Amino acid sequence: MAPLRISFLIRSVYDLLPSNANLVHWGKKADPTCLLCHGRQTTEHVLSSCKVALSQGRYTWRHNRVLQELASVISTAKGQSNLPSPSLTIFTTESGAKKRAAGRLR
Template identity: 80%
Template sequence: MRSGTWRHSEPDLYDLLPSNANLVRKGMKDDPTCSLCQGKQTTEHVLSSCKVALSQGRYTWRHNRVLQELAMAICDAQALLVQPKARALIAI
């Protein structure tokens, strides 16, 4: 991704995710606080800034789960490439 591309799309992405702060802004919820730490639950807070989630290892767990899913997808794709193709028998 070119430099600046993420920065340009970042605000749009943040407005789409249903953090409590975004839901309050849209009138869909009354309370913008994080249920873990009582800070303002923005998308940034949910993804990487909640001190309670950090202390409980939630970010590490999420990171490891994403890597596990990627590894399984790669192994599945590789298995499809390695499988021998069935050969047709020609009757004479």
């Protein structure tokens, strides 16, 4: 794994990313407000709980990109090269229903 990815993971687990709330705490910024929803912008808020980002599909897009990357790595490891098109991937939900996911934010 790339060093920057490891750094991001460690800093996110320990809440050391430069969210607005942390920047205020560190004396680098005066306002901890999220620019999208005007709530308090913490690391958790940025990564998974901003209602505006959720309603705009930003988390779904990010989630789908992670799944596409995993599918690519697994297929490469298995020696397969017939991956689905990056613009359209079909995922199976927990209930077993098929869902189509676009590879880009609309």
